[in-house]
Amino acid sequence: MTPRTTPTVTAVPTDTDDLLRWRTDDAPAGTASLRLYGSAGQAHLAALEIDVRPEDRRRGAATALLGAAVDAAREHGRRTVLAQAEAGSPADAFLAARGFRAVLTLLYARLPLADADPAAMEALVARPHPGYRLVSWVGTVPDALLETFTASRRAMDDMPMDDTDFGTVTWDTELVRTIAEKVAARGELLHTVAAVDESDGSIAGFTELVVPRSRTGDAQHYGTGVLPEHRRRGLAAWMKAESIRWALTEQPSLEGLLTDTARSNTGMRAVNDALGYRLTHTSVQYQLEL
Helix, strand or coil: CCCCCCCCEEEECCCCCCEEEEEECCCCCEEEEEEECCCHHHCCEEEEEEEECHHHCCCCHHHHHHHHHHHHHHHCCCCEEEEEEECCCHHHHHHHCCCCEEEEEEEEEEEEHHHCCHHHHHHHHHCCCCCEEEEEEECCCCHHHHHHHHHHHHHHCCCCCCCCCCCCCCCCHHHHHHHHHHHHHCCCEEEEEEEEECCCCEEEEEEEEEECCCCCEEEEEEEEEECHHHCCCCHHHHHHHHHHHHHHHHCCCEEEEEEEEECCCHHHHHHHHHHCCEEEEEEEEEEEEC
């Protein structure tokens, strides 16, 4: 029997100090990355990804990479490491066997744009929502809406995260602009739809869609949120319908729209179901307390 050896892991230089990477030097081949969250409300948190070639699994690469990443998380003062795995996959079993605890179930869904009815979306968008109007933009939020859009980001603060120690994102105008600039730097389009409260001009909710650089394939929904005081008025479905309508008319080479939702987020799941999104797979969010 060939003696089992522990793969040697080497750190890989990166251009940013909030992302650490490692690789195994020889076979079995694998890589790992650790994102260090930078927001004041998430300074305790890191997110881990490990990738090992199927033919090299069960040979110690993932275990060695995990050890390097966990050690780095401790060195950077993190108390929580998050990792995600598709339900029933080898990664699912691997994380569960190494002290990670399942804290959140995520449902991934896709809307095939070939199945979306443009007339139906137009009708949904045209349906009156007294006291509100829709606005939209591509890229960075217009200056006139910057302050109220930043304030509306708190709509995500109570998003169902079950037992995840996710903390809170501290939003300010600089962060809002930075995220939009990063999307643009990747060559992608960030399209935002917002519902405006006509009584004072403030933003009551928003939904975001990121179109890939190629403008083909599938676009990805980012955040969708409605402020608590404006909920149960159909704003989420209204905004998402406008996002779909825009994709159908302005991005004709797109094939689908992707979204993910916590299983416990029954409200958003109902919106997605009604708009035609269909489940593609389920993932489990794991958490390791250091």
